[in-house]
Amino acid sequence: METTTSSSGGNVTNATEPAAWAPEPNLVLASQIMVNLVLFFMMIAMGCAMTFSHFKEIMKRPVALTLGAVCQFGVMPTLGFSLAHAFQLPPNMAIGTIIIASCPGGMASNFYTFWLEGDPTLSVCMTTVSTILGIGMMPWCIYLYTQSWVSLSTVLVPSATEIVITLVILLVPVAIGMVMRWKCPKAAIKIGLVVNIIVVICYIIAIAIYVVTFTPVFQSSWRPYLLAFTYPVLAFSIGYAIAWIFKRNKYQCRTIALETGVQNGGLALSLINLLLLKGEGAGPGIGEMIVIPILHTLAVTLEGFSGIGLYWLYKRCVLGEKELESFKGDRNLGRLRDEEPSPKAKGKPSTLKVGSVNAACESDVVTTADKASEASFPGEGGEFAYTSSVLTPSK
Secondary structure, X not given: OOEEEEEOOEEEEEOOOOOOOOOOHHHHHHHHHXXXXXXXXXXXXXXXXXXXXXXXXHHHOOHHHHHHHHHHHHHHHXXXXXXXXXXXXXXXXXXXXXXXXXXXXOOHHHHHHHHOOOOHXXXXXXXXXXXXXXXXXXHHHHHHHOOOOHXXXXXXXXXXXXXXXXXXXXXXXXHHHHHHHHHOHHHHXXXXXXXXXHHHHHHHHHHHHHHHHOHHHHHOOHHHHHHHHHXXXXXXXXXXXXXXXXXXXXXXXXXXXXXXXXXXXXHHHHHHHHHHHOOOOOHHHHHHHOHHHHHHHHHHHHHHHHHHHHHHHHHXXXXXXXXXXXXXXXXXXHHHHHOOOOHHHOOOOEEEEOOOOOOOOOOOOEOOHHHOOEOOOOOOOXXXXXXXXXXXXXX
């Protein structure tokens, strides 16, 4: 926004000094409460979808998990830094870009992974691990990549202490969800579904509050919009390419791509809101800082649902498939371990032959004797027997 000043020669336009603007404090507080509720319920849902045995099995074959972490805290901040310079963003807006780029993975990636037929178990594990790693990596990435603009900025960057405390607090509901899954697995699955519905409702309310609270954000020039909608597409593409280069199967490639591009936007918005509530930084500065996190969150949501729609349109119209591939066979450890064998199969463990690290699992359904369910799933070398929802090495 431009301001005009009076001088002896008439009105002079000063394009570098933004007009005074500050959001309504009560609306800022309301948005912070809603964002915190979204984060809390999202983390509980993530914990309910994960078991200790899932995590243990994924850690035995950590290649995909490692690639996801490298993409999350290597590719994303570097890409955000490069785009902020390429689009010549103002200092405060660029810092906001780095904050969202340095955040760990978001829970939405787990939803997209399921409907785009990736590996849901790996997705949940990657989101959890990135949240844990974010305790150290997020402050470091923000410090490293904001140095180009810190001296020019009119607002303070969230401190490392604030980031660490926020991330540690986020791990509490994850632990609660995992304990619920451990003690009451059936109830935890139902609770997870209910919590996901609550998350969607809270998310819609939070977005509505943000639109009202930060109206000037949506009056920005074309550059923030183009950056916000380009950023996730580039991240998805780079994440998939890296996974493909390291010869991950198609399910893991999709999962790593989604985990790379979907950030925890609620965390970024919460940290910036905290600066506002503490009274740190001028109104225009905070307004600029929050532009990219809000637009990026909206862009990921729109692109995610659009991708799901196009994918299913392709499956139905081109491939002639109507059923979700996840339901045709047990191609991921999570579904495999949670299902009980049929009565005839009890006491007669089925053998699961796991493909090599470089092999993709192309067949989802395998015929077995005695009507015992047997499935192939993508994984690394070894042979496993499936008995009573537990995978144990076969002899």
